[in-house]
Every structure is written in C-alpha cells, then in structure tokens.
Amino acid sequence: MCRWLAYSGEPLRTSTVLLDATHSLVAQSLDSPLGAETVNGDGFGIGWYPPGAVAGSIPAVFHSTEPAWNDDNVRELARAIESPLFFSHVRAAAGPPIQRTNCHPFRWENWLFMHNGFLAEFAKVKRDLTFAIDPSLYPHVSGTTDSEVVFHLALTFGLADxxxxxxxxxxxxxxxxxxxxxxxxxxxxxxxxSDGATIWALRYSSQGRSRTLFHSADIPTIRQMYPDAERLSHFGDHAHVVVSEPLNDLPGVFLEVPESTIAVLDREGYHHEPFRSAA
Known part of the structure; x- marks a missing residue:
C-alpha cells in the first residue's frame, strides 16, 4: 500500500535516510521488496520539526503527487532539511485519488500522523466513520483517504491526551x-x-497479518557490531528510525516490531506495549 519512515534523535539531514541509504525511502518508492506493492509512486510527503523546537511546536509539511524518484523538489528539500524528528511517506493509492490532500503525513496542531494499510471496504463504512469525527475537527479533514479519517477519529477519542x-x-x-x-x-x-517529542508506532490488523514494521537497534550497539561502518558517523547516539522495511541488509540493525504492538520511542529509547489482540 505505502512505505514510510520516522526518525528521532540528534538533528539529521533528512537525505541521509531518504536518499542515501542502501534501501532509502525514495529507493523503496520504486522498488519495495517487502511491500504489498513493489512501486509506491502516487505521492510523497515529509513532515518535520525544526531543531530546537519546544513542546507544542508546529511541524512543517511538504506534499507532492509526483513519484518520489522523479521529483527534483524532494531531493532539494531532503538535502536542505535538518531535523531532530521527521516523518516521510511514499504512497501507493488504493482507491482515493492522487492529490496533495491525500498525501501523508497528515498534521493537526503539533501532531503528525501517517499510515500504511487500509480500511476494508471503506466505501461501505465511510459515512458512519466520518460522522463519528468530532464536529470541531471535521473541517480539518481535507482529503478523501481512510487514513485521514482514522487520524481524526483518534483525535476525537483523545489522542492528544x-x-x-x-x-x-x-x-x-x-x-x-x-x-x-x-x-x-x-x-x-x-x-x-508524534507530538514532536515521542513517536508511537503501531502494527496491527484485524486478521493478525499486518504490514511489515521495523525499528533500528541502538546506535552504540550497532557500532559494536559494525565498528568499520563509516556511514554510522552520520548518526548521534540517540538516533533511531522506525521503518516499513529495513534501510540496509546488515543483520541485527533492524528489529521487527511484533504483531499487535505499539513501539514507543522517546529520549530513553524504545519500549513495546501490547495493542489489543489479533481477532
């Protein structure tokens, strides 16, 4: 359906993971070995918090309907933006049209949200789900995707608290x-x-057969495993990424998030919490 990446840690030039990694997110937009679709060419988005941002800071966002591998603006921005926490997403449209308002990540106040997957038979449930969104939030639904509806439902049910x-x-x-x-x-x-300080990454499906999700091991651990890996010098000790699929083929660098789990990433690192139980 899509591929996405979330980074948290010391301020990092976003091109380091979006463009320069062996299996970067832009590379995955054209060739995604673990994805439901090999090609994710129906749009690109990035949302980022500025260096030194304080609690409640509003992230910036950029969306494009061009394929990520063919958009010069994506490359220019990725090489210019440096951020301690950013989201990026490449889209494979599964029904809703290709338009900028349907590109992830979505933003509300200081929150960013992105999704890989779908709500089954969305056309059947769209009206009921949309009408459950709090009236004060409904005007902020600007696209037509099931993902944006899920985001505003979560906000309705207290996500910000x-x-x-x-x-x-x-x-x-x-x-x-x-x-x-x-x-x-x-x-x-x-x-x-994310609220700009913490990332919550969920892997869940009603069937218990969820889309893939991984997070990186701690950088000090990776340095011990690969002391000669020059590329690791780009990352600080607190650098972490959560990804739809690994950015390289090095064993032990990326760890799979279990089914029905939320991986919570803050300044202390990761911890996992069970999320319901697969139906």
Missing part, C-alpha cells in the same frame, strides 16, 4: 462499525504518530 488510548478507541470503533456492515477484517496497517 493519551495517544495509546486514542488509537485503541479509534481502532475499536473502526472494527465495530466494520463488523456491523459485515466486514470480517476491517483494519489493516501500520501507523506512526
């Missing part, structure tokens, strides 16, 4: 409405959300 609770309640609602419409497996995907 408790991200895990907000995501859980949103998925509960999606599954309840889906099954009322006879949909056996309503939810599929991986989700990343």
């Amino acid at each position: 408790d991200p895990v609770k907000g995501l859980t309640s949103a998925v509960d609602h999606v599954e309840r409405v889906g099954r009322e419409h006879g949909i056996l497996f309503p939810m599929q995907g991986t989700i990343a959300v």
Whole structure:
C-alpha cells in the first residue's frame, strides 16, 4: 500500500535516510521488496520539526503527487532539511485519488500522523466513520483517504491526551462499525504518530497479518557490531528510525516490531506495549 519512515534523535539531514541509504525511502518508492506493492509512486510527503523546537511546536509539511524518484523538489528539500524528528511517506493509492490532500503525513496542531494499510471496504463504512469525527475537527479533514479519517477519529477519542488510548478507541470503533456492515477484517496497517517529542508506532490488523514494521537497534550497539561502518558517523547516539522495511541488509540493525504492538520511542529509547489482540 505505502512505505514510510520516522526518525528521532540528534538533528539529521533528512537525505541521509531518504536518499542515501542502501534501501532509502525514495529507493523503496520504486522498488519495495517487502511491500504489498513493489512501486509506491502516487505521492510523497515529509513532515518535520525544526531543531530546537519546544513542546507544542508546529511541524512543517511538504506534499507532492509526483513519484518520489522523479521529483527534483524532494531531493532539494531532503538535502536542505535538518531535523531532530521527521516523518516521510511514499504512497501507493488504493482507491482515493492522487492529490496533495491525500498525501501523508497528515498534521493537526503539533501532531503528525501517517499510515500504511487500509480500511476494508471503506466505501461501505465511510459515512458512519466520518460522522463519528468530532464536529470541531471535521473541517480539518481535507482529503478523501481512510487514513485521514482514522487520524481524526483518534483525535476525537483523545489522542492528544493519551495517544495509546486514542488509537485503541479509534481502532475499536473502526472494527465495530466494520463488523456491523459485515466486514470480517476491517483494519489493516501500520501507523506512526508524534507530538514532536515521542513517536508511537503501531502494527496491527484485524486478521493478525499486518504490514511489515521495523525499528533500528541502538546506535552504540550497532557500532559494536559494525565498528568499520563509516556511514554510522552520520548518526548521534540517540538516533533511531522506525521503518516499513529495513534501510540496509546488515543483520541485527533492524528489529521487527511484533504483531499487535505499539513501539514507543522517546529520549530513553524504545519500549513495546501490547495493542489489543489479533481477532
């Protein structure tokens, strides 16, 4: 469906992972070995918090409907932007049209959100799900994707106060409405959300067969495993990435996030929390 990447750590030039890695996100837009689709050429997006941002800072976003591998603006921006926390996403459209308002990541105030996956038979449940969005948030839904609806449902159910609770309640609602419409497996995907300080990365599907999700090991650990890897000099000790698929082929560098799990990444590193149980 899509591929995405989230970075947190010392300020990093975004091209380091978006362009320069062996299996960079831009490379995955053209050739994604672990994706549901090999090619993800229906749009690109990046959202980033500036260096030195304080709590509540509003991230900047850039969206393009051009294929990431063929968009000179993507390369110019990636080489110019330096950020301590950023999201990026390449899209494979699965129904909703190719337009900038349908490109991830989505933003609300200081929050960023992106999704790889789908709501099964979205056309059947779109009206019920959309009408469940808080009226104060509804005007901010500018696109037509199921992903943006999930984001605003999570906001409706309290994501800004408790991200895990907000995501859980949103998925509960999606599954309840889906099954009322006879949909056996309503939810599929991986989700990343951030307030600018912490990243919550969810891997979950109603069927228990979720899209792939990985996060990097700690940089000091990776340096011990690969002391001669010159490329590691680009990363600080707190650098971490969460990715739809690994950025390189080095064993032990990327660890798979288990099914039905939220990986929480903050300044202390990762910890995992169970997310419901696969239906």
